[in-house]
Amino acid sequence: MHVRARWTGLVLVMLELGLAACTAVAQTQSPAEMQKACDGGDSMACGNLGYAYFEGNGVTKDAERGAQFDQKGCDGGNMIACYNLGQFYAGKLYAHGVPIDNSRAAQLYQQACDKEHAMACTSLGWLYQHGDGFTRDLSRGFALYQKACDLGDSLACDNVGNAYADGRVVEKDLVRAVAFYQKACDMGGDEGCNNLGYMTEYGEGIAKDPGRAMQLYQKACDAESAEACNNLGMDYAKGNGVTKDIQRAAELYRKACDKDLASSCFYLGVLYINHRVVLPGISPTEQIRQAVPLFKKGCDQGYDSGCAALAMTYIYGLGENREQAIDLFKRACGRKFATGCSLLGELYEYGPGQKNINDAIEAYKMACAVGDGHDCVTLGYLYETGTDGALKDLPQAAEFYRKACDQGPAGSSGCISLGDMYQQGEGVSRSAATAADIYRTACSKGKVIGWSGVACTRLGTLYEYGEGVEKDAAQAAKLYQEACGLDDKEACGKK
Numbered sequence: 001m002h003v004r005a006r007w008t009g010l011v012l013v014m015l016e017l018g019l020a021a022c023t024a025v026a027q028t029q030s031p032a033e034m035q036k037a038c039d040g041g042d043s044m045a046c047g048n049l050g051y052a053y054f055e056g057n058g059v060t061k062d063a064e065r066g067a068q069f070d071q072k073g074c075d076g077g078n079m080i081a082c083y084n085l086g087q088f089y090a091g092k093l094y095a096h097g098v099p100i101d102n103s104r105a106a107q108l109y110q111q112a113c114d115k116e117h118a119m120a121c122t123s124l125g126w127l128y129q130h131g132d133g134f135t136r137d138l139s140r141g142f143a144l145y146q147k148a149c150d151l152g153d154s155l156a157c158d159n160v161g162n163a164y165a166d167g168r169v170v171e172k173d174l175v176r177a178v179a180f181y182q183k184a185c186d187m188g189g190d191e192g193c194n195n196l197g198y199m200t201e202y203g204e205g206i207a208k209d210p211g212r213a214m215q216l217y218q219k220a221c222d223a224e225s226a227e228a229c230n231n232l233g234m235d236y237a238k239g240n241g242v243t244k245d246i247q248r249a250a251e252l253y254r255k256a257c258d259k260d261l262a263s264s265c266f267y268l269g270v271l272y273i274n275h276r277v278v279l280p281g282i283s284p285t286e287q288i289r290q291a292v293p294l295f296k297k298g299c300d301q302g303y304d305s306g307c308a309a310l311a312m313t314y315i316y317g318l319g320e321n322r323e324q325a326i327d328l329f330k331r332a333c334g335r336k337f338a339t340g341c342s343l344l345g346e347l348y349e350y351g352p353g354q355k356n357i358n359d360a361i362e363a364y365k366m367a368c369a370v371g372d373g374h375d376c377v378t379l380g381y382l383y384e385t386g387t388d389g390a391l392k393d394l395p396q397a398a399e400f401y402r403k404a405c406d407q408g409p410a411g412s413s414g415c416i417s418l419g420d421m422y423q424q425g426e427g428v429s430r431s432a433a434t435a436a437d438i439y440r441t442a443c444s445k446g447k448v449i450g451w452s453g454v455a456c457t458r459l460g461t462l463y464e465y466g467e468g469v470e471k472d473a474a475q476a477a478k479l480y481q482e483a484c485g486l487d488d489k490e491a492c493g494k495k
Contacts, residue, residue, distance in 0.1 A: 031058045038069065043076025050081060054088075063088070074108065082112040083120040090123070102132050113144065118151035125156065138169045149180070154189025157181075161195060165204075174205025185216065190225035193217075197231065201241065210241025221252065226259035233264065237271075250277040257294065262303030269294035269309060288313075299328065304337035311343065315352060322353045333366055341367035342375050349388060357388045368403060373411020376404035380417055384427075394427025405438065412451040415442035419458060423467075432468025443479065453486030460491065 029037065029045065031052055037045035046069050052059050053066030067088050073081030086108035091100040106127050112120030125144030128137045142163050148156030161180030164173045178199050184192020197216030200209050214235060220228030233252030236245045250271050256264035269291035271277045279287050292313050298306025311328035314321060329347065332340025345363035348356045361382060367375035380400035386392030398421050404414025415438055421427050423435040439462070442455035460479030463472045483491030 038072060041076065043073045043078035043081065046070070046073030046076060047078045047081035047084070050084065054084075074111070079112040079115045079117040079120070082108045083117050083123070086112065086120065086123060090127075092123075102127055103134055106134065113147070116151055118148045118153035118156065121145075121148035121151065122153050122156040122159070125159070142169045149183070152187065154184040154187035154192055157184035157187065158189055158192040158195060161192065165195075165199075174199070176205075178205040185219075188223070190220040190223035190228060193220035193223070194225050194228035194231065197228065201231075201235075210235070214241045221255070224259070226256040226261035226264065229253075229256040229259070230261055230264045230267070233267065237267075246271065246276050257297065260297075260301065262298040262301035262306055265294045265298040265301075266303055266306045266309060269298070269306075273309075273313075299331075302335070304332040304335055304340055307332040308337070308340050308343055311340075315347065322347075329363075333363065336370045338367045338370045338372035338375070341370070342372055345375065345378070355388075357382075357390050360388075361390060368400065371407055373404045373407035373409070373414065376400050376407060376411050377414045377417070380404060380414060384417070384421075394421070396427075397421070398427040405442070412442060412445075415439070416451050416454050416458065419455070423458075423462075432462060434468070436462050436468040443482070453483040453488030453491065456480075456483035456486060457488050457491040457494075460494070 029048070031049060034045045034049040034052065038049055050066040050069035050071075050073060051057070053062045053069060055061070067085060070081040070085040070088065074085055086105040088105075089101045089108065090105035106124055109120040109124035109127070113124055121144045125141040125148065126132075127134070127141075128144065129141035130136065142160070145156045145159040145163070149160050157180050161177045161184065163169045164177035164180065166172070178196065181192045181196035181199060185196050186192075193216045196206075197213045197220065199205050200207075200216060201213035202208065214232065217228045217232040217235070221232050229252045233249040233256065235241055236252065237249035238244065250268060253264045253268035253271070257268055272279070272287050272291040272294070275284060275287065279290065282290070292310065295306045295310035295313060299310050307328045311325040311332075314325040314328070326344065326347065329340050329344035333344055341363050345360045345367065347353075348360035348363060361379065364375040364379050364382075368379055377400070380397045381387065382390040382397075383393045383400060384397035398418060401414040401418035401421065404411030405418050407414075419435040419438040419442075422429075422431050422438065424430065428434075436459060439455045439459035443452055443459050445452050456479045460476045460483065462468050463479060464476035465471065477494075480491040480494040
């Protein structure tokens with residue numbers, strides 16, 4: 001899955017932009033000279049002295065004293081000082097012990113934005129978008145991004161593009177999204193180039209052109225966009241728009257991982273585990289071990305696949321122990337990551353270590369609840385058969401098969417099992433007509449679901465014998481032929 005830098009990741013870029021705003025003003029005066037000029041009413045000197053205290057340039061580092069000078073500069077009309085002070089109160093730019101005060105930050109951003117300080121408008125838009133410290137207002141945030149974009153802030157243009165691509169704040173318009181990503185990219189915005197690359201790679205709002213997408217990803221990666229490096233790595237790994245090169249993919253994943261992009265740490269770890277890239281001078285076992293800290297880094301940053309992979313390494317002796325693996329699966333499952341819940345259930349059901357079918361069932365239930373159709377089927381099977389000591393409960397089995405059937409491809413076999421239970425009257429009132437309806441729904445989805453051929457065969461049998469539907473040999477033959485085309489070998493012998 002390609003990383004699309006949308007409304008997330010903004011804080012980091014804002015920090016970089018904020019720092020640039022501070023350093024854009026030449027500081028040729030000594031601290032003493034800046035102090036004298038500031039005392040004489042020079043608001044730029046006050047702002048520069050504030051920056052010196054924030055950074056410890058020529059003075060002892062003192063963030064609170066820096067904020068005092070920025071306040072003085074802001075009061076004197078220095079909008080850079082107002083913006084930097086807003087960053088201070090928002091906790092975005094300088095480490096300090098002062099509590100975050102986004103309401104105060106918003107006032108300062110508004111003051112600077114009113115004087116057409118582009119990055120202040122963008123920062124204020126971010127606060128309104130996320131409702132951080134005051135009432136959330138997406139429309140207001142969007143309007144501020146538009147203003148900042150018009151004032152020349154590439155990040156704001158990128159966020160306007162995001163809004164048109166997402167369709168949450170304004171009507172979805174991929175062509176307009178592309179136009180704003182192009183504008184951001186032309187301004188030198190790495191995220192704009194990355195997003196334009198994504199749209200170009202998949203033909204969203206613009207003609208599909210994987211080669212051009214690669215160029216855009218490369219441009220953004222060279223400008224230090226971790227997401228673009230990751231996207232470029234994925235294309236090298238797949239050979240999409242470029243000659244397949246796993247070693248190059250690993251280098252790009254490493255670059256993105258070093259910039260703390262959790263998904264890239266995970267992908268790099270997977271390459272190590274699967275020996276798709278070879279690290280010189282170390283044994284294959286040691287290479288696998290080197291994946292462990294990569295999975296841990298991804299997990300620590302909240303990437304659930306990293307947590308699941310880390311847990312698996314623990315289970316198979318590359319990390320700590322089974323209990324640690326359980327904790328990691330629970331962490332991922334608690335964040336509604338279905339795979340984490342599913343793997344936790346399998347660990348309880350199959351081992352290694354002590355097995356507990358009741359704990360397994362609870363884990364599978366959590367996976368089913370967050371949309372894992374496969375685990376809904378697993379629950380149906382356990383309740384239907386009483387396997388591994390599970391309590392046999394046919395009505396419960398039918399209910400979980402129904403949930404699986406409703407959840408699409410991963411739970412498609414649940415449709416067949418549910419239809420069978422209605423046909424046989426197990427756990428539900430016997431109804432061949434209801435079974436026919438269920439089989440018909442699954443069959444009509446064609447190749448969309450893996451069990452559609454079996455469903456067509458089951459429905460054909462009902463038509464052949466007139467169970468739940470009017471007997472119709474021609475319709476039965478047609479369904480058998482369709483099922484055969486969907487790779488159900490049983491049907492091929494009947495058509």
